[in-house]
């Protein structure tokens with residue numbers, strides 16, 4: 264089933280150490296067997312690991328593409344992350360937080376419970392937040408962000424976390440799309456020693472227009488230096504408003520299918536999609552996958568470096584580990600501040616045992632050199648994980664050998680905002696590792712590689728699809744059921760992931776990356792259309808086309824091919840202004856790496872831009888057939904200018 268026998272003849276196959284296997288949570292194939300024998304029964308058993316207020320009547324109601332899991336069941340996500348631990352883990356550290364400036368705060372499960380209850384009561388009684396209301400969280404990586412997420416869950420408000428690197432426009436779009444009533448932010452956050460003025464960005468977003476937003480709660484994190492002003496009647500200081508609130512708050516019983524959160528992600532149009540996740544199924548998968556994939560144990564110090572603004576932070580920094588009663592490390596800043604050894608210093612001081620990060624970070628560490636690592640004792644590590652983009656075997660081997668000391672298994676986990684939790688990954692003590700390959704579907708998950716016509720690829724390349732419903736699957740796109748259908752369910756009968764992948768004779772999947780018009784820059788999804796529509800907003804731009812180019816560190820980088828209006832100079836200053844404009848309009852993650860000015864774009868005779876040709880130019884590949892182009896000579900010019 265896991266292909267161990269056939270794997271042994273493969274060249275680069277790496278096994279976990281015997282010590283790791285002997286101590287692992289799952290060291291035999293029982294989970295695989297249980298899931299294959301009775302998939303729904305398997306998921307019901309995982310759901311039983313949660314505390315339910317009311318048991319479900321039916322495990323799954325599947326009316327393609329609409330799934331309901333644990334139908335009729337009731338539970339509360341914050342109860343399952345906090346209250347369930349109060350008897351046995353009251354004094355256990357839940358969160359170790361380290362600020363970029365070096366300060367450390369710890370919260371026991373009891374502390375966290377108190378803080379969550381205080382905020383939950385505040386939201387209910389002072390701001391009249393009710394079940395189903397949306398709350399946007401636009402915050403730095405401070406404990407109050409995790410607390411806010413859980414406080415929303417406690418009272419049944421739907422949280423929409425917007426990554427603190429997004430611009431005022433991006434924030435405004437997301438506040439309005441979700442029709443949030445309240446927003447929680449901070450006066451600012453630290454990033455590489457600089458202050459990110461979050462509250463000022465919030466003010467700008469509100470100035471653009473957020474009619475549904477009634478109140479803003481502001482955490483004072485930076486203090487005076489941030490020059491933050493609070494608008495009377497609209498803005499409130501976080502610690503002042505929670506001060507008098509009770510630290511006990513009865514959790515709202517939530518239907519298993521009640522929404523838990525919305526999280527926006529880029530798609531193939533200019534408008535981001537609000538991916539909706541519900542309560543029972545999401546939490547079931549979050550809890551199970553954290554324990555199984557990361558081999559999480561009672562005494563682990565678990566560090567996921569993702570920001571809570573992304574799905575990885577939701578599932579594997581907040582919900583998954585806390586549902587398992589883990590000690591979670593949360594770090595505010597960047598890996599190179601004040602020095603490039605910051606992560607290894609953190610691992611040494613806090614004795615981190617599980618470390619989950621992205622290939623972009625791994626490639627940067629590799630480039631910075633081993634000296635930064637050798638200054639530190641990182642032998643507390645026992646398992647490593649990677650997520651967000653394909654990892655090249657060279658970076659994988661470096662991670663395994665230099666960071667993991669050839670002793671820590673590496674789990675390469677493939678999943679998406681839409682899948683809510685890990686879909687493809689080895690179980691570290693069971694399946695041998697192949698550098699660059701995510702491995703097998705998790706027990707309970709059924710996947711396939713398909714040909715464009717929907718037929719199966721048994722060995723080879725094609726399009727990745729998840730072929731059976733799973734508990735943490737997205738339940739829709741907020742306010743846009745049509746988009747949910749057309750994006751994920753039109754191409755095949757089964758869920759279409761938008762990724763290309765290969766499957767080998769052992770059933771191992773290697774995910775190659777997006778096949779749609781979505782880029783993956785440093786593990787972050789950015790729609791080419793989003794960047795294009797921003798570029799054409801710039802006064803001098805007549806037309807623009809955006810594609811990805813390979814980037815040694817970030818995996819992909821953004822290239823804009825731009826036609827300027829006649830009165831504008833195609834010089835370096837205009838290029839710099841354009842890049843700055845995109846960063847300001849969307850956020851720094853969308854800043855183009857390269858702008859190529861051109862008098863024309865490769866188009867078909869009917870005027871459609873041939874992106875394939877631009878992609879090939881950016882990737883330095885053969886151009887292919889240009890006979891259908893209106894003016895084929897433009898290709899040579901673009902190649903020269905690139």
Ligand code: PRX
Pocket residue numbers: 528574575649650651652653654675676677678679680681701760761762774775776777783786787788
């Ligand atoms: O292209 C795949 C890539 O990231 C996309 C999902 O992005 P997002 O929704 O932002 O979630 C990222 C974190 C779960 C996927 O469609 N991706 C994610 N993990 C991997 C990956 N590509 C290759 N290998 C992975 N392990």
